[in-house]
Amino acid sequence: xSTTPAVPPVLAEVVRSGFIEGHxxxxxxxxxxxxxxEFALGDPFAPVFPRSSSKPFQAAAVLRAGxxxxxxxxxxxxxxxxxxxxxxxxxxxxxxxxxxxxxxLRTPPDLPLDPVEAEAYLAAGGIRDRITxxxxxxxxxxxxxxxxxxxxxxxxxxxAHPLQLLVREVVEEAAGERVAAVGTDGCGAPLxxxxxxxxxxxxxxxxxxxLGTVGRRVADAMRAHPEYVxxxxxxxxxxxxxxxxxxxxxxxxxxxxIALADGRALAFKIDDGGGxxxxxxxxxxxxxxxxxxxxxxxxGRAPLLGGGREVGEIRATF
Numbered sequence: 001x002s003t004t005p006a007v008p009p010v011l012a013e014v015v016r017s018g019f020i021e022g023h024x025x026x027x028x029x030x031x032x033x034x035x036x037x038e039f040a041l042g043d044p045f046a047p048v049f050p051r052s053s054s055k056p057f058q059a060a061a062v063l064r065a066g067x068x069x070x071x072x073x074x075x076x077x078x079x080x081x082x083x084x085x086x087x088x089x090x091x092x093x094x095x096x097x098x099x100x101x102x103x104x105l106r107t108p109p110d111l112p113l114d115p116v117e118a119e120a121y122l123a124a125g126g127i128r129d130r131i132t133x134x135x136x137x138x139x140x141x142x143x144x145x146x147x148x149x150x151x152x153x154x155x156x157x158x159x160a161h162p163l164q165l166l167v168r169e170v171v172e173e174a175a176g177e178r179v180a181a182v183g184t185d186g187c188g189a190p191l192x193x194x195x196x197x198x199x200x201x202x203x204x205x206x207x208x209x210x211l212g213t214v215g216r217r218v219a220d221a222m223r224a225h226p227e228y229v230x231x232x233x234x235x236x237x238x239x240x241x242x243x244x245x246x247x248x249x250x251x252x253x254x255x256x257x258i259a260l261a262d263g264r265a266l267a268f269k270i271d272d273g274g275g276x277x278x279x280x281x282x283x284x285x286x287x288x289x290x291x292x293x294x295x296x297x298x299x300g301r302a303p304l305l306g307g308g309r310e311v312g313e314i315r316a317t318f
Contacts, residue, residue, distance in 0.1 A: 008042040009318075011270060012277040016304050016312035024277040024314075026254070028268035030289055031200045033208075038264070039288065041318060044196040047180035048269045051251030052080045053199060054191065055138055056206060056218050057174055061166040063214045065145040074221035075228035077141035080134045080250065082231025083112020083121065090228070091136045098144040105140070106157050106188050107133040114231050135187035137228075142189075159190040168192055174202035174215065186252055200267040203259035207247050219247050219259075235279055235299045239286075242295035256282050264289060276302055277314050284316035 007025065014022035027042025037044070059078040063069060069077055073094055081087035095102060110133035111118040111126075121132065130136060142163060146153045151162055158164065159182055167190065172178055175198030185191040194202070209216035222229045226240035229249065236248040245261020254270035256278055266285050270277050283300025304312035 006043065008271050011041065011268070011281045011318065012274075012314055012316050014304070014312070014314050016306070018312075024254075024270050024272060024274045024281075026268060026270040026281075027196055028281070028285060028318075029196045029200055029266070030285065031197070031204060031265045033204070033263035035201055035204065037197070041268075044200075044267070047193040047195055048199075048255065049181075049183055049185075049191050049193050049253070050199050050257065050267075051185060051191065051253055051255050052135070053249045053251035053255050053257040053267070054171065054185075055079065055135075056215075056222065056247075056249060057170045057202065058138055058167050058189070059141065059218045060174075060206075060214045061163065061170045062141045062145045063217060064166055064170060065149055065163055067141065067145040067148050069141060069144075069221075070217070071221060072225045072228045073141075074218060075225035076137035078218055078222055078249070079137045079229045080113065081137055081228065082114035082234060083117045083132045083134065084114065084231055087137065087228065087231070088131055091131055091140050094137070094140040094144060098147045100140070100143045100147060100153075102131055104143055104153055105130040105136060107131075107136050107139050108186075108188065109133065114233060116233065117231075133187065135185075135189070138189070139187065157188050157190065164190045170214075171202070174205045175199065176201050196267040196269060199255075199257050200259075200265035203247060203249075203257045203267070204263045204265040207245070207259045207261065208263045222249070223247055235282065238295050238299060239282075243286075243291060243293050250278060254278055258282075258286070260289065260291065280314050280316045284318060288318075 012024040029040040029044030030038040109128035113134040179192040181193040206219040226237040230236040248258040253273035257267040259265040283296040302314035
């Protein structure tokens with residue numbers, strides 16, 4: 001007898017002129033510091049692709065491979081950067097430090113991720129480029145790790161490459177579960193599917209790790225330099241800046257993971273990939289975890305416009 005899969009619950013609704021015109025469904029989980037489920041919606045045990053929420057673990061693998069990164073460089077290795085000038089300058093510096101050509105990057109040519117930066121870049125005559133793609137910091141670090149170890153650089157994105165095998169090892173250790181599937185991310189890097197529970201557990205492991213360990217080094221660099229992880233106009237940056245000790249990383253297709261300073265953690269995925277609902281869902285979930293900070297109002301605000309004026313909003317429903 002066949003069964004119909006459960007429909008994920010509504011995490012956010014789209015309200016225009018007082019009329020609910022749409023919904024964003026998904027799954028979410030919050031964990032206590034000892035890894036128990038504090039609250040959950042939907043199916044947090046089903047595997048998902050974490051997308052760029054995987055980047056802290058890819059950065060940890062680069063360190064495990066022996067590459068000596070710290071500070072802004074390590075934060076940029078875990079970044080989905082906005083394409084601001086300071087991001088691009090540091091990517092170029094990291095490549096030059098290891099005698100790596102920009103042409104060796106396997107990121108697809110793209111515009112800056114931040115719309116403000118993209119408009120300025122185009123106005124200045126810029127075109128889609130590998131270095132402006134938001135994953136170029138991660139790829140620069142991966143190439144540098146290959147140069148350090150004498151590994152093949154042309155094939156650094158092959159799932160069987162020594163570096164990518166290290167990434168899988170780090171992900172499985174941190175998540176406490178086996179990778180359910182391997183795919184290809186938007187930047188071309190291998191992507192490992194784990195559950196939202198595993199993703200939250202993995203983020204918690206970074207902030208709870210002992211000082212000086214690979215995972216803690218990544219967490220500390222990201223928290224110290226959040227503008228290099230995201231950008232000056234991004235929710236991850238605001239949250240890490242204004243809620244001390246918080247580690248945050250979004251991913252494409254509306255994935256978000258955070259860990260608070262005490263080791264409690266959150267992960268969610270909006271099924272339709274609607275990134276516009278990320279802020280409202282993130283702010284409400286963090287509030288439910290007992291955090292009360294002015295920045296959550298800023299993050300949670302998602303107005304809808306009509307004729308150039310505000311006529312509605314996207315709001316969390318839980």
